[in-house]
Amino acid sequence: MMKKIEEDNKSVKPPNRIAKSKSKSHKKLQRVQIKLQDPKIRITNFEEVSLGLTEEMVEYETQRCLQCENPLCVPGCPVNIKIPQFIKLLEEKKYIKALYKIKTDNLLPAICGRVCPQEIQCEQACILNKLGKPIAIGYLERFIADWERKNNLKECPECAVPKGIKVAVIGAGPAGLACAGELAMRGYDATIFEAFHTGGGVLSYGIPEFRLPKEIIKSEIETLEMLNVKLEYNIIIGKTLTIEDLKEMGFKAFFIGVGAGLPIFVKVPGLSLNGVLTANEFLTRSNLMKAFKFPDYDTPIKIGKIVTVIGGGNVALDSARTALRLNAEKVIVVYRRSEAEMPARREEYHHALEEGVIFQFLTNPVKFIGDENDDLKQMEVIKMELGEPDESGRRRPIPIENSNFLIKTDMIILGIGTRANPILTKSIPDLKLSKWGYIETDKNCQTNIEEIFAGGDIVTGAATVISAMGAGKRAARGIDKYLQRKYLKMN
């Protein structure tokens, strides 16, 4: 992907204003520095690490934007936010207009401004990379969304005239929220069915408060409710209600955005020892059930003295940093490849390092070892080296024989990935699935059953929040097309 964008850069004629920018002072190539909570302090609380930009910082950063005529950042964004335009409006301090500009393409800017991997999307495409540092697009998006919330505003784009057609969206995660928002804007009567007692999906159960305060998810969902999107909680489609029930209730089309929620276990002995748990369990207890506030909240969480996290993605780092905040004495991330292959966001990796998380690269677990009470005591690991690239394009880790050693640990958190949850798909026997249980769709997110669409992790396997949102929006367009043809006799 990186390579592709570089090639694209070459093929695009550099915008005229590049020349002008060279005459600007060198300082203009320096990217704004966001304020962070001091690492020593932040590991004692669950408040947000990043404190956001001030108006002065926004003024500085927006002036750096070259306002390219053929912006590269826009195609770099999975939902194609009109980035230069909103930055221009920000520069002119037309904040409400800037908000409208973003929200026509993305109804959840406060979330995306925080958790999108801008460094491999819009910001990676920014032409300023050639001269210095890219525009901090994510920080700017976050600033304007936070400004809206701080001023108790709720700006929504105009919706189309109601069409009186009911669409069911299954799952209130990023894909479902984006799909429902887009459907509402297109005049459909959208209802989201959610299994948990609150919306957000992985944003709520997976991402910790210090990276994405839950207040923000609540507020973004309120925006959707203003667009007349309805939310039904505590309903598991496939258990509480089926697609057939929903059809009887008058729903004409369906979007499945149930994510990839099942944990993957490493295949080593000792998985049932006390102290071994999945990142899903650890993070759901802490984030969704607020176990970090135990005993004010009833859900317990038990933290080891020496916590080992297996994996190198954002989930692994979120677990590691949560464990630190819950008073683990030492937190070690064990990853089988090297630093360069880690899928976690660079920013999060640096934050974890600042906070004192220890990284043990090129290491893989072999065995979890407990005592007579089945309490975890240590982990046997083996050293790895990198071989030839595998299907993912990353160099394959290969165990080095006889390099085994022991790590003393009383808690292991498995953050090595997730797979499809079959609860819903099992209840729709005719739905076409891949051999791994993911739903197969065409480019409009339509499945082999014409009224059923799907998107997000249940189609692609675990990916990013914004790619799920992109799929949700695409599916809404696909649903619109399908319903127009079928019920509104339009082509």
Place this chain on the structure above:
Amino acid sequence: MPYEILEKKELGHSGAIYEMVLHTPLIAKKTHAGNFVLLRINETGERIPLSIADYNREKGTITVVIQVVGKSTKLLCNQNVGDQILDVVGPLGNKIHIKKYEYPIVIIGGGIGIAPCFPQAKELKEAGNEIITILGARSKDLLIWKEKMETMSDQLIITTDDGSKGMKGVVTDPLKKIIQERKISLVIAIGPLIMMKYVALTTNGTGDLPKVKTFVSLNTIMVDGTGMCGSCRFSTIEGDIQFACVDGPDVDGHIVDFDNLLKRASRFLDQEKESFECYDAECRALEQLKKEVE
């Protein structure tokens, strides 16, 4: 959607066991024997897994039976008719397989595990099976739903640890006798882990007794109940991992590594104690305050 408590009744004479009827029309409509719900009492509550002990599709209700063992169960038992439960989700887990078996079925309920035996006995009875029921409790004050189970049983045996009702002893005593004397198609055991462990050991065919297919119902520690977190997982004797929430809750008792599961079940004991003590102190302080006001 509110989930109202429509009925509440104390069971036994211990002051710690209650039956509650909840208004959950969507769940009632889909419930079968074997299913459970997850329930969160209030905003700060945890998700408590509770077996569905009875259901009425017409009235849109499910019945749960709760014994006070910690803070959440005490808080739930302190709720009254007309109060609303914040979240109830379900029906979760697999329903049991209902068919006509060749020989009788022995259903064993221990403690409040007797309650979820009821829908299983009922559906299996309705399918034409002969049901032999064994109910076990520590003492007669803790024995519940005897009359209800009687209506679904061709034969009913009671055991108590102290002999205050029925036979003095444990449920495996009559079980041994039954499987020795006659052919049995299936044993279903629901109750404390330790009871289910010994039932499974009795029927696994390793001793002098014949092997009998045995289902146990695992009520392990859960969070989401949909296969996401793995908190409820148990190890098989072969070392494979299964989830009580989506692979169960009723599973083949002969494959469960009960010794490991017993250790896993106590992993939050310290926190559970802390939570209970905080709540207890809070309750007592409130009562004190009430008295002072009066």
